[in-house]
Amino acid sequence: MRQITKSAVRRSTSEHILALLGIVLLAPLVPLRGGDPSATPGDSALPLIRPAVSTGTGLLLQPPLDLSKFTTEEFVALSSTVGTNRIHKHWTSAVVTLPPHARPGVHGLTEEEVKDYMIQVRRLFDEGSAIPISDTGLISTQEDVIRRPMLNHIAAFSNSVARVYLLVQKTSTDKGWGYFSIVQDLTVDPPLDYFADLNGKGVKFEGATCYKCHSSGPLAIHPARADLVSDAPLAAALSKHIADQPLSRFRFPQGEIPPDYGRPLALKACTKCHDTDGDRLPLFRVHSHPIRILVDFGYMPPKRRLTPGEIDELRAWLEQKP
Numbered sequence: 110m111r112q113i114t115k116s117a118v119r120r121s122t123s124e125h126i127l128a129l130l131g132i133v134l135l136a137p138l139v140p141l142r143g144g145d146p147s148a149t150p151g152d153s154a155l156p157l158i159r160p161a162v163s164t165g166t167g168l169l170l171q172p173p174l175d176l177s178k179f180t181t182e183e184f185v186a187l188s189s190t191v192g193t194n195r196i197h198k199h200w201t202s203a204v205v206t207l208p209p210h211a212r213p214g215v216h217g218l219t220e221e222e223v224k225d226y227m228i229q230v231r232r233l234f235d236e237g238s239a240i241p242i243s244d245t246g247l248i249s250t251q252e253d254v255i256r257r258p259m260l261n262h263i264a265a266f267s268n269s270v271a272r273v274y275l276l277v278q279k280t281s282t283d284k285g286w287g288y289f290s291i292v293q294d295l296t297v298d299p300p301l302d303y304f305a306d307l308n309g310k311g312v313k314f315e316g317a318t319c320y321k322c323h324s325s326g327p328l329a330i331h332p333a334r335a336d337l338v339s340d341a342p343l344a345a346a347l348s349k350h351i352a353d354q355p356l357s358r359f360r361f362p363q364g365e366i367p368p369d370y371g372r373p374l375a376l377k378a379c380t381k382c383h384d385t386d387g388d389r390l391p392l393f394r395v396h397s398h399p400i401r402i403l404v405d406f407g408y409m410p411p412k413r414r415l416t417p418g419e420i421d422e423l424r425a426w427l428e429q430k431p
């Protein structure tokens with residue numbers, strides 16, 4: 110993933126003051142917090158995300174990433190380089206409420222409107238008005254490519270037409286932070302997910318590069334270790350907001366022809382939910398990285414472990430020649 114450019118970070122003072130004024134002026138009219146009532150800290154019934162422990166299925170391509178030398182102190186120090194004013198926010202809802210959409214009765218957001226949402230949430234994060242969770246994610250890194258801790262700050266926003274997500278990310282050895290966003294257009298049925306990289310001059314829509322992990326829109330939060338997450342109740346609330354999302358479709362950028370992904374995974378233990386009319390979309394071999402990891406760490410299927418026979422069936426499918 111590309112690194113953030115300096116010019117993108119350094120905003121002019123006048124722009125900053127204008128932005129601050131904007132917040133002050135809007136504050137009495139538009140409450141910035143308080144969206145999704147299910148995502149509140151008082152919801153003590155919400156279970157925390159289970160720590161990631163390999164169940165030894167043999168599906169991993171490499172041994173689980175050894176983070177034993179990566180301490181909580183290092184995690185906190187590295188996470189904080191994003192700016193301590195931006196993280197560890199007091200929260201009442203995990204989702205920041207955005208002002209209402211400007212165009213009433215909208216049916217289908219335009220690309221410009223989607224981009225505006227992405228720029229808006231990045232600005233809110235930079236100003237310290239987002240409610241991010243910070244973690245070292247289990248599967249943000251391709252297991253056979255980046256064998257380093259990946260630091261994430263993840264924040265969610267919404268209004269009645271869109272659910273918007275921001276990811277601010279770097280590996281333990283990168284200098285700058287990268288910005289990525291997902292906008293879920295709720296004005297069409299089924300909702301449509303736009304993915305973009307915000308690190309260059311503008312917003313760059315992305316397709317296949319994001320699809321290989323995000324098969325059905327935003328991904329649940331999976332901290333690699335219980336002490337590598339900033340606010341576990343917030344992570345659980347955000348993950349619940351993500352899990353409760355409507356079934357959506359992946360939007361490939363204009364001009365990008367979606368590759369032929371072959372036949373979907375037919376394992377019954379998965380198609381119960383991952384199917385064209387399921388809770389989640391079908392899975393293809395292009396998704397083998399998150400499949401191997403989520404199954405091995407016991408997150409998928411959600412309520413039981415696969416039998417040895419099912420694991421063999423899954424492995425055979427993953428290793429099939431196209």
Ligand code: HEC
Pocket residue numbers: 244245246247248249250251261263264274275276289290291304305306315318319320321322323326327328329330331332351398
């Ligand atoms: C190697 C797998 C992988 C790829 C490729 C990937 N992501 Fe993600 N992404 C993740 C994981 C895993 C999370 C949740 C991480 C955590 O637990 O903190 C995530 C989280 C996010 C989030 C925060 C909301 C959410 O889903 O939890 C955004 C926004 C995001 N990614 C955008 C993108 C975009 C845009 C691209 C393509 C440019 C992309 N991602 C490519 C794995 C991936």
Ligand code: HEC
Pocket residue numbers: 322323324325326327328329351352376378379380381382383388389390392396399400403404409410411415
């Ligand atoms: C009971 C329903 C259910 C079953 C069965 C199930 N999944 Fe899932 N799966 C989900 C839900 C809901 C999500 C998104 C929320 C989450 O990540 O917890 C998800 C997410 C995933 C993801 C992350 C990408 C995405 O689409 O969000 C992968 C990969 C995945 N599942 C693989 C599998 C595999 C492989 C199996 C079978 C071994 C399986 N799942 C069985 C419900 C299910």
